[in-house]
Amino acid sequence: IAARAGVSIPTGVSPSFFPLANVTLQSGSPLWLSLDGYDPNDDPLSFSATSDNPSLVLPSIPSGNSSLRIKVQNFGDMTFELFDNLVPDLTAHIKELAQAGVFNTTATSSEVFGAVVKSPDLTVIGSSLPSAAVGGTLSPVDDQFHPDLQNNQAGLLGLSKWDDDSGNAQFYILGAPARQLDFQQPIFGMLTEGESNRHNINDTTTVNNVPTRTVTINSVEVFQDSENGLLMLKAPPGASGQANVTVRVDDGHGHTFSQTFHVTVIPSVLP
Numbered sequence: 001i002a003a004r005a006g007v008s009i010p011t012g013v014s015p016s017f018f019p020l021a022n023v024t025l026q027s028g029s030p031l032w033l034s035l036d037g038y039d040p041n042d043d044p045l046s047f048s049a050t051s052d053n054p055s056l057v058l059p060s061i062p063s064g065n066s067s068l069r070i071k072v073q074n075f076g077d078m079t080f081e082l083f084d085n086l087v088p089d090l091t092a093h094i095k096e097l098a099q100a101g102v103f104n105t106t107a108t109s110s111e112v113f114g115a116v117v118k119s120p121d122l123t124v125i126g127s128s129l130p131s132a133a134v135g136g137t138l139s140p141v142d143d144q145f146h147p148d149l150q151n152n153q154a155g156l157l158g159l160s161k162w163d164d165d166s167g168n169a170q171f172y173i174l175g176a177p178a179r180q181l182d183f184q185q186p187i188f189g190m191l192t193e194g195e196s197n198r199h200n201i202n203d204t205t206t207v208n209n210v211p212t213r214t215v216t217i218n219s220v221e222v223f224q225d226s227e228n229g230l231l232m233l234k235a236p237p238g239a240s241g242q243a244n245v246t247v248r249v250d251d252g253h254g255h256t257f258s259q260t261f262h263v264t265v266i267p268s269v270l271p
Contacts, residue, residue, distance in 0.1 A: 014255040015039040017047075020247060022262040025057065028237035029268045030148045034155065034192045035061075035229040035247065043251040044226035053243035057263045058234045066095060067225035068157075068189060072113070073105075073216040075201050078173075078194035080157045081230050083187070086146040090159060090167075090188040093141040095222045097169055102130050103220035113215040116206050123175035125201055126160060127217065130169050140168045148232065149187040151178045155198065157189035175202040179269070192228040235265045 018036035025031050037045045049059035065084045071077050082091040097103065103111050114128030142165045151158070156174045158181070161167035167186060175198070191198060205212045231247060243265070248258040 012040055014257050015043070015045050015249045015251045016257045017247070017249050017259070020259055020261045022264070023233070024264045024266060025233050025235050026152065026268040027235040027239040027265055029150050029152050030232050030234040031153060032156070032190045033231040033233065034190070034195070035231055035249070036193050037227045037229065037249055039227065039251050041251070041253075043253060045229075046250050046252065047229045047231070047247060048250070049231055049245055049247045051243050051245050051263075053241065056235055056239055056241045056265055057243035057245060059245050059247075060232050060234070061229055062232070063229075065230075066091065066222055067192070067228070068094070068098065069219075069221050069223060070103075071218040071220075072197065072201065073218050075215070076194060076197040078197050079192050079225065079228060080189035081192050081225065081228070082189045083146070083149060086149060087144040087186065087188050089144045090141060090186055093138065093168075094159075094171070094188060097130075097138060098220045098222050102169060103127075103217055105216060105218050110214075111217040113201060113211065113217065115209050116202060116204055116211050116215070117209045118175075118202070118206065121180070122178050123154075123202065124178065125173040125175065125198070127169075127171050138168065140166050143167070143186050145183050145186055148234070151181040151185065151187065153177055155191035155195065156187050157191070158185045158187045161185065173198060175199075190230055192225065192230060233263060238267065239265055240267060241265050 047061050051057045062085050066082045068080045084091045109131035111130045115126035117124050154175050159167035160170040243263045246260040250256050
């Protein structure tokens, strides 16, 4: 069929990942980059990273974290790596809710993104209170923060709350930096795949911050992602300068792929 259509089918064996653009890193405010990987043979992938100026820019890649896949009707999937290594109490809470099916749409309940806020100071997609959680499927979880998790970029997944230690089943996805939320709203995950779907949800038409068409969450599932990962870049407080970071992916069978990008470090911009 391919020959008749004149279409060539890729036959490569090496893994790859979505291109990484040059970035600006604020000193003292770690940046998380999605490593959206692909392997033609579906082999598990491992990532590593090095810096040519490690005293200025220190790269690190967590391993062993769980991931969350949010399936959204008519929009597609979004995959998030959970920060089990940094905020384990929060991620355990969310995983318990997800595994209990609290976020899944059923015949009697429909879970939605009930708010899409697009304002100069806050761009965010927010979930509604899952109807299955009414009455308290779990007690609220205590706040848990980590200095490496700051509301400084799109794609971060956080817990919505209105008072200390009151977060439970509502969450938000940032569409832009919102540093006023730092150490107020706990972060527990970062997008690794599905950025175009997140962007399309964020661009949906709204009236008073409510989507004009229902944005339904079909399901939320916990899994171990063997294809994607996260890269954290960190620079010391007050530092500035330049560095190059090289990321490498390996399929475990001797096939690799690498990419180098440039990092510009500037003083942190606080709210």
